[in-house]
Amino acid sequence: MHQSPSYDIESIRKKIPLLSRFVPMNNCSQSPQMDITRAAAEEYLESWGRDGMDWERWMGEVETSRVSFSRLINASPDEVSICVSVSQATSSVASALDFSGSRRKVAVTEGEFPTVGHVWKAQERHGAELTWVPAQDGIIPLDGYDHILNEETQIVSACHGYYQSGFKQDLSEIVTKARAVGALVYVDAYQTLGTCALDVKELDLDFLTTGNLKFLMGIPGIAFLYVKPSVAERLEPTITGWGGRENPFAFDLKDLTWAPVARRFDTGTPPIFEAFVARAAMDFLYEVGLDAIQDWTETLSRALIEGGKARGLRLLGSDDPAQKAPTTAFLVPGDSHLIEEKLRAKGILASARGPAIRLAPHFYSTLEDVETALNVLEKILYSEDR
Numbered sequence: 377m378h379q380s381p382s383y384d385i386e387s388i389r390k391k392i393p394l395l396s397r398f399v400p401m402n403n404c405s406q407s408p409q410m411d412i413t414r415a416a417a418e419e420y421l422e423s424w425g426r427d428g429m430d431w432e433r434w435m436g437e438v439e440t441s442r443v444s445f446s447r448l449i450n451a452s453p454d455e456v457s458i459c460v461s462v463s464q465a466t467s468s469v470a471s472a473l474d475f476s477g478s479r480r481k482v483a484v485t486e487g488e489f490p491t492v493g494h495v496w497k498a499q500e501r502h503g504a505e506l507t508w509v510p511a512q513d514g515i516i517p518l519d520g521y522d523h524i525l526n527e528e529t530q531i532v533s534a535c536h537g538y539y540q541s542g543f544k545q546d547l548s549e550i551v552t553k554a555r556a557v558g559a560l561v562y563v564d565a566y567q568t569l570g571t572c573a574l575d576v577k578e579l580d581l582d583f584l585t586t587g588n589l590k591f592l593m594g595i596p597g598i599a600f601l602y603v604k605p606s607v608a609e610r611l612e613p614t615i616t617g618w619g620g621r622e623n624p625f626a627f628d629l630k631d632l633t634w635a636p637v638a639r640r641f642d643t644g645t646p647p648i649f650e651a652f653v654a655r656a657a658m659d660f661l662y663e664v665g666l667d668a669i670q671d672w673t674e675t676l677s678r679a680l681i682e683g684g685k686a687r688g689l690r691l692l693g694s695d696d697p698a699q700k701a702p703t704t705a706f707l708v709p710g711d712s713h714l715i716e717e718k719l720r721a722k723g724i725l726a727s728a729r730g731p732a733i734r735l736a737p738h739f740y741s742t743l744e745d746v747e748t749a750l751n752v753l754e755k756i757l758y759s760e761d762r
């Protein structure tokens with residue numbers, strides 16, 4: 377096991393002020409502020425305060441964030457739509473699909489974040505029929521898809537990383553299974569992007585979405601949606617707005633001409649402030665290197681899994697670091713939120729979900745951070761402190 381990553385982690389840690397007070401292990405929920413993301417937020421506030429408005433520069437920043445996101449997934453900027461949340465991105469995609477024919481089934485994994493399931497469920501009134509790919513102990517076994525997918529399946533909705541256990545699905549296997557029945561593939565990569573290289577072209581995904589505040593080191597209010605060009609060209613989302621027009625600045629009330637490729641999924645005034653922050657954070661991660669981040673976060677996962685086992689903690693999900701996002705979830709007795717609070721009081725930021733405490737380090741975390749977090753968790757769980 378390496379003791380440090382291939383990049384200069386010490387200089388990176390100096391850019392994260394929160395590290396002087398806490399051990400942040402809550403990236404599965406909200407990442408810490410970096411000095412560069414704060415500076416990007418201040419850049420917008422400065423511009424707004426000083427100039428009143430500067431649409432050209434602000435919209436330019438939105439376009440730059442589109443470019444920054446597209447290179448993280450090996451897409452071109454036109455193949456990326458800027459959204460405000462994963463809920464909105466998923467709703468926009470769902471609104472463009474036709475469930476009135478024989479392909480009315482949506483295969484949804486039981487590992488999805490609830491919002492994605494809710495969006496698909498809301499399509500039942502338009503004829504969609506949901507079929508559930510089962511999750512077992514925080515893992516979604518691949519053969520679960522075989523029993524669910526058939527010629528009536530229009531789309532498979534799968535998360536890359538499971539928010540509750542950190543389990544990471546093998547997307548290429550899912551695409552192969554979906555293609556065998558002629559279905560589209562929709563991927564929610566919120567819990568993995570920023571921690572690994574992901575190539576939408578090589579994987580042949582139809583849709584991929586993520587928000588920005590978890591492992592992409594950003595803030596709420598902006599999300600990105602990749603749409604494969606050949607699929608985008610035949611879709612017309614009914615969740616739309618002037619941003620989805622071929623020429624939004626024509627301000628033509630009666631003309632619905634669709635923008636080419638994924639831009640047709642844009643809706644209203646984009647999240648400008650958030651785009652400033654998102655761009656700065658994504659460019660930083662790209663410079664650090666996604667392969668190097670994956671390598672290091674797998675080392676951190678191994679330390680969490682082995683350290684947890686040594687302390688008798690019960691893991692939820694896979695114990696193979698290659699099958700995980702950086703999130704490691706431990707099942708805890710009683711109220712997990714109370715344990716989250718106790719961890720915070722002792723300097724560890726963790727995230728409770730259901731019966732589990734999630735420890736989610738990232739590229740700036742050290743093996744000492746992992747050790748400290750596990751020691752504190754062990755003390756809280758096993759001592760009179762409980």
Ligand SMILES: Cc1ncc(COP(=O)(O)O)c(C=O)c1O
Pocket residue numbers: 404405460461462463464488489491535537538539564565566567587599
């Ligand atoms: C995997 C995943 N998808 C979606 C969401 C939420 O999406 P949004 O609030 O942007 O709609 C979360 C939030 O935790 C998540 O973990």
